[in-house]
Amino acid sequence: MSEIVAISEEAVRMRASGHDVLALSTGEPDFPTPAHICDAAHKAMLAGQTRYPPTVGIPALRAAIAEQANVEPSNVIVATGAKQVLADMFLATLNEGDDVIVPTPYWTSYSDIIAFSGGQSVLVPCGAEAGFKMTPEQLADAITPRTRWLLLNSPSNPSGAVYSAAELQALGEVLARHPHVWIASDEIYDLICYEPFTSFRTACPDLADRTIVINGVSKAHAMTGWRIGWGIAPAELIQAMVAVQGQITSGACSISQAAALEAITGDQSHIAERRGAFRDRRDFVVQALNAISGINCATPDGAFYVFPSCHALLGHKTPQGQTLETDVEFCAYVLASTGLAIVPGRAFGLPGHFRLSYAYARADLEDGCARLKDAVSGLTTN
Template identity: 60%
Template structure:
């Protein structure tokens, strides 16, 4: 049977594809399937296992019949636990299928066509695409290494217009690990005091993985509470990426609007996964300290190794589990015209998958995750060193 397909992409999908991070990870998997020896340091997924007591709680929930639909905003027990930890009430909490859905719910619930969302770059690859899908316009503000990859108050003030609807922050940051201090958050809040139409989304998914003092925007600027959405979840700190549980904490009217979106898209999050998340939040938290210490040790090894390479400079991240080195010298050394070309060359020559900085809005860098095992980190760094080793580089 022949004929012309009637498929047509919606205009809002223009330029939107699967994220470059996922594309690289899938390319690495495809090369492995072909028999290539490939090391991937491209994905933000801890190699630590989900804690045993969390898995046991999931088993118990399933065995007890907790396998049916859940309330759209989340199970009462999990919402209460999240609220208690945040010092708020359950009516200000929504549980979703991952933190990414929290972001999408918020944008779909609040943006009209052409509304602007200010986001400092480098930032997580999905932010801009989620805003675009919701009809908004991403306003990306480059924040180079010279300013610690962080937004300055005067830059925020210049970026705000009559169409500004949100400021999106991420601390600790993906991909840089940068942390906004209490004073830096206060300075941004003072700018926002003159612009009550601008809401603040504070993505704090890496808060338990801070190596330096960390403050929530909710604590630093309580006067913003009625227009502040905190995004968090269990994926990173508790090694529960596949369980797909994230949550938002915000004013009740915002949460209700986000719930209306979620109710028409996915309904409530998985019942068994919510039971597991409850166990993670209410169980022994000592494991967080142990894993954070392990990640700090990995950070120190990776940063030292990167700074020893020709053409590479890397500041130690203050949190999360990513290094974001400047590779402009290495690009020149290898004759790579862009960071994307450099990463492709490293994958082709050395079988190492890393992510170009352009994916995060700041070219000239690359992101390496140190959430991998020590063996994978050693292998990956050895491969990068071999490509950049002193002496003539093969064409």
């Protein structure tokens, strides 16, 4: 179980026991799935689209994804969420002892998926001073003959960092010298980006023959429960991933695929509206957190998370006399003292920070920041 899930479930247990708990720990938009997407699912059900779908995905959805990416449908696989795309990919390609370079902070499931696929994560710390992004020098130093993949995430969960086209091209120049290394670019937050977004495939077209882009409808279209993601990759990799997926889940839900087709081809007006709302929430949260003594919060360029530093508060004492030595202890103290659930940076491979999701209503964010301020005000330095 990931630390995010464990914290969220602890918050649920505390709330069920009568505690006043506010969880800002999960990355799930508070917006509903747009009505026209739900209508498309209903129509698909009534039309009898309820039988086994093809393992690789329904033709219409694959064709729509392929058209938007300027590839062939043979370069597309549809899966039960972006997480399954990652699992399909690593299970199909990793052997015992293979390395996957993972810039940190990283989404918590990456290392576990790599491990159960037989690989090893090579974690490369990318701190706030570098904008939470990997440099070409770091990448070059991390590559060995055992390296099988580089796993990028832009916009990033948990930091919200976004690689520019120039930054991706600089990484591509390193990768061009190492043809044995494939590139996985997780771009699930591409439509929730407050600066110009560039896909790795667009920035480095010469590396397309060893690149997979992972995406889906969960975040931008508020469709987390529909469980639809996809991968765009060379046809040979897609075929290998289909072989894996066929023995795990088979095809993704046919009704959800019909809804996803509408999401990416139908009315898109909700994207800009909700992105604007997320931007406003981001601006409020960043300002509120930076007003708390001891908290330092960078402004993210995408996704709906902030990843502030709590380094300055480590070594402080709680009202109960406990000295907070780690980000884990800090987050546990915040939950116990104010009922606010946030996720320690350790879960994302970069201790000394914490993740707070602003995919929540403004009132909840105001309440959460006030609770955090109260918790910090209770700490002392002696």
